[in-house]
Amino acid sequence: MHIAGTDRGIVFTRCPALPNAATLAHQLGMIPAQDRSGLPLSQFIGADKIAEGVRYWLRYAGYSKPLWAFGNGEDTRLVAISRHRSACPVYVLQNSGIDSTSDLRGKRLCIFRDAGLKLDYNRIIYLQTYAAALSGAGLRFEDVQLVDFGMDRDTFMRRAGVDYGRLNDTPEGYGAPINLFTEIARISVELLLTGKVDAFASNLPQGVAEFLGLHKVYDPALENDVNAAHDLRCLVVSGPLARERRDDLVAIVSGLLRAGDWARQSGVEKTSQTLARDLRVERDVMMLDTSDIIKGMAIDLSPDDIAMLEQKKRFLIENGLLRNDIALADWADPTIVRDARALANTAEGALAS
């Protein structure tokens, strides 16, 4: 897709489903409207296809797709990571005889599949949960039966009232009653209640789980292993942007850092309302898949972050989702965040935002 007026400008896209620092920074006006030479910086919430063909771009979204793309030769740099405590529990029916994760052996676990994607990044979210649940009981995917299910996206978007490919087309503040993950959860519940599967992984409203008599057989909130309980979201930029317009990039990232600071000072209520406004979704729906919203707004690229991404990468490789191993050190550029922090701490940083 070619975006008029962006041949020299910068395009910044962000995930339409899950909140991150770019979601917040946009709402707070902390991302500059133009670069240092006065060229436009266009922001879009939606699919990364929006930036196809654009030379200078940034995207803040889940980690798996940019990792996979870099592994396939895409010229990008990893600039920042945020950790999100957003893993899903695994539910079964009460009195199903499945009382612990070891009882999942031989059972049918449903999992979302989007056959139209080269990399099924949403499926990976659930795969991670199952892997963590099973490994705790000494089980592997070979010990269970994964039951794929899909979704009619047109029906889903009609129900939600938004087009997640271009969420910009929907007015800010519109509160969709569902999002992709609640729809996946709804289909999963249906499969469980109708006896087609024995367990599913999803976040559910507590009242719904209780009323339907569902039992958590695995809860990542109780998990000691932070890798199992956390998901990563990444700020990835095009190679030309990192190489040719570093100052502009630093200015943008300083805005994201300041947004994270704002979240820490403003608290959960204010932050979550601001994020939900940007995502055009009801706050409670958004919060279902986010249990520590403030921490998720903090970006960094520390050795610990890289180590966690390394584990996620290993997971993708072991499960055949990433064919080419990559050296994360070659991909990551921690100097941007470092310099952006320095800028954010100056008056110029405040002005730039």
Next chain:
Amino acid sequence: MTETDAVEFSRCHLAPTASSLAAALGYFDEEFSALPDGIRINAKLGDHSHEGDRYWMRHAANAKAMWARSHGADTRALAFSWYESAMPLYARCSSGVSTPVDLKGSRIASIHVAGQKFDYDRTVYLRPFVTSLSSAGLSLSDVEEVAFSVEREQVRDGSPRQSSFPLQMARKQIEWLLSGKVDAIASILPPQVVSFLDLRCIYDPAKDPDPLARVDLRALVVSGDALRERRDAVVAAVMAILRAGEWAAQHGQEAISLMAADAHIPEEILKARKLDAVRAAQIDTSAESISLMEGRKDFLLDAGVLEQDFDLAEWTDPSVLEEAIVKLQSRRGTSTVVQRGAAAR
């Protein structure tokens, strides 16, 4: 006197009444302790059929009592209390069923509880379909009843339940609806569940202008032997219930809490049902109540639940309620003419 000489008084554990309050407030104990030596009443909570009991009273739903009466049971109805209990109907949003008219030709669940002489629950789950169909000029003959046989555990003495029968039925029906076995279900579902499962309310009896669609009076019924041979005890029980109704009129919010606690029902459920605790706590034999009971009886006859008719006026005995009101007034030093059918308010 032996234990079998005691009057067994039971109250429903699913539909709170003034009897729930009378028990919770200790009014039964107070009134029963004032009875002559040797006269005893045992107040109980739950599913009690009173088979084998000679002296008994029960404050609960009316259908089983009417069915028994239609089969010649030696019982009398002493009073009735207000209860709005009918369930909304739900269909999947993805289905073509969005109003009662759309029910024509659809499949609905007909729930049968196995092993019971009288299948009370069938009437409960069928009634909203009948009233909704009626509102669209249709009847049960326009839909396909899909029979489901379920088990219902008898609950006695109000022990806390992990899941009540209505909740179990809600879960079952959701399963039947989602698996395509039926096209519509009758159940009280939390709005969050309705939204999450993408269901649509196609009929809500609470919004039906016809009270017969939304009201299902509770009946205070007594065995003939208790009425004839233990009248003082029966009157004492009714006095306790009347006092509970008076208390509720002054303590609406607390009444809901006490009713919920007595029946071990989460308070949120009663609030979700929009229980009018004050009204539900009053008993009477008013013309309005008798008319509603007549309508209810006609429904049960039309649905084939009652095989034979009976005389409702003959079954109803307002004299005990009147006597209880006079005694309460006398105790307080007040004296007014007791209107037949009116409760002491």
